[in-house]
Amino acid sequence: MAMNRRTLLQTAAAAVLSCGLGRTAIAAGSKSIVIYFSCTGTVEGLAKKVAKLTGADILKLELVKPYAANYSDMTYIAREERSSGARREIATKIPDLSGYDTIYVGTPYWWGGVSIPMRTFLTDHPMEGKTVVPFVVSGSSSPEGAWEDIHRCCPKAKILEGFHKTQSEAAGADADLENWLKRLKLI
Ligand SMILES: Cc1cc2nc3c(=O)[nH]c(=O)nc-3n(C[C@H](O)[C@H](O)[C@H](O)COP(=O)(O)O)c2cc1C
Structure with a gap:
């Protein structure tokens, strides 16, 4: 016609x-949201896959003052922030999280724990009463320090088994990622 x-x-x-x-x-x-920080894109890749598989909303944490572009400078700065307990302020407007019961939290592994921006975010949003589902990418370290940080920042959350890959494994981790979500009965 x-x-x-x-x-x-x-x-x-x-x-x-x-x-x-x-x-x-x-x-x-929606009842779930993926909230992540990523500096060089690896966690971002996983975050998008988690959101696609689960149907969750997705939110990237951007910084008020981004890190220095020079990688070795920024790793040095982040190490200072880690040891001094400093914050890295988040510019992203955080939606009202009260409508979400499951929060996927994605972060790179930095100097023995979660990244400083994620530590800042979790300190401000301790996820009381939420189910927190963490995923972490490291260069080569095992992720225990990140799980400890998340438990410390979110003492009143229910924290599920985390997903970890190294940076070189992450791109080929689709099946493992899906199996993890299935094991947790999230898909
Ligand atoms: C500031 C900083 C500190 C890091 N510390 C560690 C570390 O302690 N152990 C490790 O295995 N990888 C470490 N890495 C490597 C990152 O965990 C790895 O590159 C990760 O894939 C980055 O994720 P992204 O690409 O989403 O930013 C560090 C990277 C940066 C930038």
Whole structure:
């Protein structure tokens, strides 16, 4: 059936409107969200996969003052922050988390624990009463320090078994990631 210009415009407007409403409805009804920090993209890759597999919303933590572009400078700065207990402020507007019962928390492993931005975020949002599902990427270290940090920051959360890969393993970890989520009955 041929559409005249007016009908075409009305149809397009209705489509835009329904898309917008649809997105709002999904966000309001959603019970889980992936919140992650990633400096060089590895955790981000996993975060997107977790969100896709679980249907969770997804939120990247961006910084008020990003780290120095020079990698060795920023690792040095982050080590100082780690040992002094310093914060790295988050610029991202955090939505009202009261509507979520499951929070996937993704972070790189930095100097024996979670990244400083994630430590800052969890300190401000201790996830009381939430189910926290952590995933961590390291260069080569085992992730125990990250699990300890998350327990310390979120003493009143239910923290499920975490998922860990090294940076070189992460890209090929799709099956392991899916099995982990299935084991936890999250998909
Ligand atoms: C500041 C800093 C500290 C790090 N500390 C460690 C560490 O203690 N042990 C380790 O195995 N990897 C360490 N790494 C490597 C990261 O964990 C690894 O590169 C990770 O994949 C980064 O994730 P991303 O690509 O999402 O930023 C460190 C990286 C940075 C930038």
